[in-house]
Amino acid sequence: xxxxxxxxxxxxxxxxxxxxxxxxxxxxxxxxxxxxxxxxxxxxxxxxxxxxxxxxxxxxxxxxxxxxxxxxxxxxxxxxxxxxxxxxxxxxxxxxxxxxxxxxxxxxxxxxxxx
Amino acid sequence: xxxxxxxxxxxxxxxxxxxxxxxxxxxxxxxxxxxxxxxxxxxxxxxxxxxxxxxxxxxxxxxxxxxxxxxxxxxxxxxxxxxxxxxxxxxxxxxxxxxxxxxxxxxxxxxx
Numbered sequence: 001x002x003x004x005x006x007x008x009x010x011x012x013x014x015x016x017x018x019x020x021x022x023x024x025x026x027x028x029x030x031x032x033x034x035x036x037x038x039x040x041x042x043x044x045x046x047x048x049x050x051x052x053x054x055x056x057x058x059x060x061x062x063x064x065x066x067x068x069x070x071x072x073x074x075x076x077x078x079x080x081x082x083x084x085x086x087x088x089x090x091x092x093x094x095x096x097x098x099x100x101x102x103x104x105x106x107x108x109x110x111x112x113x114x115x
Numbered sequence: 116x117x118x119x120x121x122x123x124x125x126x127x128x129x130x131x132x133x134x135x136x137x138x139x140x141x142x143x144x145x146x147x148x149x150x151x152x153x154x155x156x157x158x159x160x161x162x163x164x165x166x167x168x169x170x171x172x173x174x175x176x177x178x179x180x181x182x183x184x185x186x187x188x189x190x191x192x193x194x195x196x197x198x199x200x201x202x203x204x205x206x207x208x209x210x211x212x213x214x215x216x217x218x219x220x221x222x223x224x225x226x227x
Binding site: 004031033035042043044045048050055056058090092094096099100101102103104105106107108109 | 145147151156157158159160161164165166167204208212213214215216217218219220
């Protein structure tokens with residue numbers, strides 16, 4: 001069974017540009033969530049999608065957005081990039097059976113560098 | 116709001132030493148608790164979990180017990196190996212669907 005796939009693996013952008021990251025969840029998984037990982041702030045929750053609807057959002061500016069498609073694949077977009085957006089962006093998927101100990105499966109991430 | 120506090124690293128040990136990584140949490144209600152591990156260049160892998168007080172999660176020789184009275188979930192392993200070198204994250208999940216709140220992470224380096 002294929003794991004969570006994130007593309008691209010690395011990205012280099014300049015300030016002011018916008019970027020789109022892609023995440024393909026494990027087959028059958030309906031929930032996709034996104035996290036930002038930086039040395040200074042650690043791992044922070046961005047948002048979660050389920051059945052094409054955003055049902056939870058972290059404390060990030062509106063420049064960060066996402067969507068989920070009918071096949072559960074998800075994309076996140078960052079507009080007007082800032083230097084501080086340089087980070088590893090991780091996607092996680094789960095079956096979402098609603099259990100407290102629901103296991104999240106993480107992809108290897110997209111490393112974004114903003115110059 | 117909910118939060119997780121982990122001991123700062125790096126933790127440097129010799130092979131076969133005993134490992135403890137402390138984790139405490141603040142949360143309303145009854146969160147589920149997790150330990151994730153991140154190897155260089157990779158995403159996070161679930162190491163173990165516990166969903167209620169006094170539950171013990173275990174995997175690959177690692178253990179952690181959900182202590183509600185001390186709001187703790189310390190990670191332990193009796194004999195570490197070089198291959199255990201990685202960054203370890205303690206995390207909690209409250210009522211917010213699949214939103215995980217992570218600690219800052221603890222880097223473990225095990226030397227032969």
